[in-house]
Amino acid sequence: MAKRSRLTKQTIHQMFANFAANDPEPQGELDYVNEFTLLVAVVLSAQATDVGVNKATRSLFEIAPTPELMYGLGEEKIRDYIKTIGLFRNKAKNVYALCKELIEKHNSQVPQTRDELEALPGVGRKTANVVLNIAFGHPTIAVDTHLFRISNRTGLAPGKTPLAVELLLERIIPKEFLLHAHHWLILHGRYICKARKPECYRCIIIDQCKFKDKVLEP
Structure with missing residues (x-):
């Protein structure tokens, strides 16, 4: 109880x-340009500072602000962009897989339910709640x-x-x-x-x- x-x-x-x-x-302190990049930024922020994530994603989000563009970079290039962030290898793997699922299962759109978000690679309850709150105005x-x-x-x-x-x-x-x-x-x-x-x-x-x-x- x-x-x-x-x-x-x-x-x-x-x-x-x-x-x-x-x-x-x-306002949250993670930089992003749309719902997709917000999701990626929050995934990357686990066990990392917002300042560190913002430095790593500035260039990445400029060239890959959509699931298709980021998936097209490949896991290795994604890893190169975020290598200053803790646990970057595993996070790059998750982001790459996350992009694939968004493209194949969600028409490249960030889902708006907690269950669908938590089913994505690298997304836990906390990440889902942040995205629901900031991107979609849910009182999470x-x-x-x-x-x-x-x-x-x-x-x-x-x-x-x-x-x-x-x-x-x-x-x-x-x-x-x-x-x-x-x-x-x-x-x-x-x-x-x-x-x-x-x-x-x-x-x-x-x-x-x-x-x-x-x-x-x-």
Whole structure:
């Protein structure tokens, strides 16, 4: 059974109202030119930084912004473009196979359901949720390490697994904030609520947070 939030409904609403007031239209930090390149970028971002992925894909997306063009490069050339990214050999293999499946099974279009996305090579639940949210406007929540940490640290959505946290967040976040919720939480974890030393002294949700060991000075 999923745990409950340690925060009240009123506190949760205020937390996300603060996020919305501070950044009404949060954006992901991966560069892309269309739904297909977004999918590829998210696949490549596993265990890699967005900055590193953007550097590697800039030239790749210029010459291969469609499944046909990228498949036409071949696995070896794809590998050459992304060799600065961690796990690049396996990722190149997945991207090449992903392009083939998009062409043969989906008329070169990125599918709009989680099940179809997760059936593609290299695509897991988190990747599917990111694509559904950014490309198609679904109110999905992609739980990465930052979001998992924040959800547990603040008391917002305690959970032992990413899936447990995701399902609890979907249940407790007010509907008006669901579309942007995962971006707010990920960006907050990346830049404010850091793993080793959270910068609580400049946190906009400090009054809602249940974390006991707040860092109140730089």
